[in-house]
Amino acid sequence: MEHIDLPALTRAAGTVRLPGSKSISNRMLLLAALAQGETEIRDLLDSDDTKVMLEALKKVGVGVTVTGVNAYRITGCGGPFPGKSGDLFMGNAGTAIRPLTAALALSGGHYRLSGVPRMHERPIGDLVDGLRQIGADVRYAGKDGFPPLEIFPAAVKLAAPIRVRGDVSSQFLTALLMALPLTGETAVIEMTTELISKPYIEITLNLMSRFGVTVEREGWQRFTLRGGQRYVSPGVVHVEGDASGASYFLAAGAIGGGPVRVEGVGRGSIQGDVRFAEALAVMGARIEMGENWIEASAPATGKLKAFDLDLNHIPDAAMTLAVAALFADGPCTLRNIASWRVKETDRIAAMAAELRKLGAAVEEGADWITVAPAPTYSRNAAIDTYDDHRMAMCFSLVALGGVPLRINDPKCVAKTFPDYFDRFGRIAAPVIAIDGPSASGKGTVAQRVAETLGFHFLDSGALYRLTALAALRAGVALDDETGVAAVAATLPAEFPGDRILLAGDDVTEAIRAEEIGVGASKVAALPAVRTALLERQRAYRRLPGLVADGRDMGSVVFPEAPVKVFLTASAEARAERRHKQLIGKGMPANMRPLLQDILQELRERDARDAARSVAPLKQEEDAELVDTTPLGIDEAVAAVLDIVRRKLPQVVS
Numbered sequence: 282m283e284h285i286d287l288p289a290l291t292r293a294a295g296t297v298r299l300p301g302s303k304s305i306s307n308r309m310l311l312l313a314a315l316a317q318g319e320t321e322i323r324d325l326l327d328s329d330d331t332k333v334m335l336e337a338l339k340k341v342g343v344g345v346t347v348t349g350v351n352a353y354r355i356t357g358c359g360g361p362f363p364g365k366s367g368d369l370f371m372g373n374a375g376t377a378i379r380p381l382t383a384a385l386a387l388s389g390g391h392y393r394l395s396g397v398p399r400m401h402e403r404p405i406g407d408l409v410d411g412l413r414q415i416g417a418d419v420r421y422a423g424k425d426g427f428p429p430l431e432i433f434p435a436a437v438k439l440a441a442p443i444r445v446r447g448d449v450s451s452q453f454l455t456a457l458l459m460a461l462p463l464t465g466e467t468a469v470i471e472m473t474t475e476l477i478s479k480p481y482i483e484i485t486l487n488l489m490s491r492f493g494v495t496v497e498r499e500g501w502q503r504f505t506l507r508g509g510q511r512y513v514s515p516g517v518v519h520v521e522g523d524a525s526g527a528s529y530f531l532a533a534g535a536i537g538g539g540p541v542r543v544e545g546v547g548r549g550s551i552q553g554d555v556r557f558a559e560a561l562a563v564m565g566a567r568i569e570m571g572e573n574w575i576e577a578s579a580p581a582t583g584k585l586k587a588f589d590l591d592l593n594h595i596p597d598a599a600m601t602l603a604v605a606a607l608f609a610d611g612p613c614t615l616r617n618i619a620s621w622r623v624k625e626t627d628r629i630a631a632m633a634a635e636l637r638k639l640g641a642a643v644e645e646g647a648d649w650i651t652v653a654p655a656p657t658y659s660r661n662a663a664i665d666t667y668d669d670h671r672m673a674m675c676f677s678l679v680a681l682g683g684v685p686l687r688i689n690d691p692k693c694v695a696k697t698f699p700d701y702f703d704r705f706g707r708i709a710a711p712v713i714a715i716d717g718p719s720a721s722g723k724g725t726v727a728q729r730v731a732e733t734l735g736f737h738f739l740d741s742g743a744l745y746r747l748t749a750l751a752a753l754r755a756g757v758a759l760d761d762e763t764g765v766a767a768v769a770a771t772l773p774a775e776f777p778g779d780r781i782l783l784a785g786d787d788v789t790e791a792i793r794a795e796e797i798g799v800g801a802s803k804v805a806a807l808p809a810v811r812t813a814l815l816e817r818q819r820a821y822r823r824l825p826g827l828v829a830d831g832r833d834m835g836s837v838v839f840p841e842a843p844v845k846v847f848l849t850a851s852a853e854a855r856a857e858r859r860h861k862q863l864i865g866k867g868m869p870a871n872m873r874p875l876l877q878d879i880l881q882e883l884r885e886r887d888a889r890d891a892a893r894s895v896a897p898l899k900q901e902e903d904a905e906l907v908d909t910t911p912l913g914i915d916e917a918v919a920a921v922l923d924i925v926r927r928k929l930p931q932v933v934s
């Protein structure tokens with residue numbers, strides 16, 4: 282069985298940009314397709330389900346243009362689909378087949394809808410019944426009540442209210458609501474059973490109103506769509522981040538100190554799961570919220586509080602609380618979570634079994650679970666995930682309590698969050714930041730420390746050197762800020778083994794040339810260049826940890842680094858090292874700069890790196906000074922490892 286081993290972690294801090302919400306992505310695609318005008322959709326989720334929707338829309342005559350990363354222009358039909366026939370493959374995308382069935386049934390064409398075998402086991406009968414009540418001609422091509430479906434043109438009549446069940450899936454109601462404006466007539470929907478997952482209907486109503494169609498609602502029983510309303514493109518729309526996915530990172534901030542900020546959901550969010558932040562606040566976590574972001578930090582007291590909460594409104598995100606409960610100051614009870622029993626797995630049973638492996642005392646009932654924290658937890662427990670993405674994601678948080686563990690079958694996160702563990706590493710992997718002037722030994726020491734600890738290594742100077750070299754090769758002047766920033770943003774660099782490639786060309790040696798060092802120092806003074814390289818550097822933060830060397834590792838790129846070292850040496854010692862390095866490389870004496878010239882150039886570079894307006898080279902207040910003037914390489918490495926041992930005792934044995 283594949284697995285991932287998470288080390289004992291102590292601190293989580295940083296920023297995560299969330300992937301787009303699946304529910305919102307597919308609703309927006311359909312509404313944009315039915316609307317009059319062009320809609321620019323930004324931050325669309327890149328997943329199997331959205332691909333299915335995009336392909337289907339193209340087949341029935343909707344204009345789809347890719348305008349950027351996760352950005353599309355949808356040319357709406359201003360009414361029913363113009364393509365009057367089509368064979369549409371829906372994969373296993375519930376959020377595509379349900380609303381499309383309704384919209385196609387009202388488009389006056391002949392269509393077939395099918396999917397993977399599992400899709401043909403997922404019920405759609407309540408929706409088909411609803412559509413048949415208004416005269417739509419939808420037939421089962423396989424088993425009654427399930428896809429595949431065949432749809433024929435039919436005359437629709439809306440005289441009587443449409444009566445549908447609400448207790449199986451709220452997606453049937455969503456599908457009808459989104460499609461009915463195609464008729465142009467007044468339509469009424471009445472629920473025959475209690476509606477579940479109301480927050481999802483709120484999302485539907487909210488998005489419909491953004492496209493100009495309002496629904497009158499009497500409680501959750503009766504919905505009226507007045508006739509004569511049409512969808513009109515609102516122009517540019519952004520897909521919110523996935524709020525359930527946000528819960529892991531917010532809990533990470535609450536358990537691991539924080540602050541952890543998620544971007545893509547916030548006060549303006551229309552997803553019910555943002556209320557997870559309220560539950561964390563009940564646990565004492567400090568929560569801040571903006572229109573489009575939420576930030577979580579540990580309680581001021583340092584200890585999370587026990588809770589007893591009804592979590593019916595946030596069943597998915599609530600799983601995260603069951604794991605956070607391990608670090609609370611008393612037993613925690615999660616109530617009204619019966620739906621856990623019928624999700625990807627029986628989540629109550631699965632949660633109880635895996636929490637017990639860690640040593641927590643767990644009690645469970647039909648629709649509740651109580652987790653009593655233990656003073657210490659078993660190390661290196663192997664957690665099973667039951668093919669349930671949320672089990673894998675929640676249990677990653679255990680590591681932040683300083684408890685190493687194994688997570689089996691981690692790839693199950695692909696269902697909603699394929700790069701979850703990379704993103705988790707970007708807020709939780711410890712960073713050792715080593716900054717200092719040229720030839721202080723940063724690169725040599727950082728690399729050795731990384732090898733000793735088994736950590737990843739970032740030579741940030743190499744990125745500035747690559748930028749300078751790439752700019753020179755492209756004929757871009759090194760003081761052309763916009764031009765060089767564009768080069769930096771699209772740097773075609775690769776780092777196979779010990780080599781460095783630029784557009785496939787081996788430049789490992791070329792970027793070490795003195796004139797490229799000077800060029801690097803010049804382009805590094807341009808703010809737009811620094812911004813262009815920022816995220817690229819942060820992406821190096823991965824588990825089990827990172828050693829990063831440069832000028833602003835501790836101040837700008839990884840300000841939350843738990844270990845910050847300022848490595849320096851006298852200018853004379855550094856000039857001498859560079860001189861020796863050149864001799865060591867076999868540079869002939871007649872081509873070698875004189876020691877005094879190296880010293881002069883080094884002083885000029887120090888001055889430029891320290892005087893620039895953005896991210897100047899300086900010792901941060903929380904960085905420890907290591908002066909290597911009197912030290913050999915081994916001693917310098919030992920000095921840094923001593924600091925790591927003191928600050929991160931769990932990573933050095």
Ligand SMILES: Nc1ncnc2c1ncn2[C@@H]1O[C@H](COP(=O)(O)OP(=O)(O)O)[C@@H](O)[C@H]1O
Nearest residue numbers: 719720721722723724725858862909912913914
């Ligand atoms: N503490 C030290 N004592 C002597 N020489 C050193 C020491 N640290 C590094 N060096 C040597 O100095 C040169 C420059 O070191 P490097 O790691 O490239 O510095 P930086 O990355 O800070 O520019 C290398 O040849 C390296 O072997």
Ligand SMILES: Nc1ccn([C@H]2C[C@H](O)[C@@H](COP(=O)(O)OP(=O)(O)O)O2)c(=O)n1
Nearest residue numbers: 719720741742743745801802805831832833
């Ligand atoms: N994090 C960083 C790393 C390097 N730079 C700039 C400043 C340096 O003069 C150049 C080259 O960096 P590099 O670390 O490769 O240079 P040295 O080996 O220390 O001479 O890039 C920076 O501004 N910020």
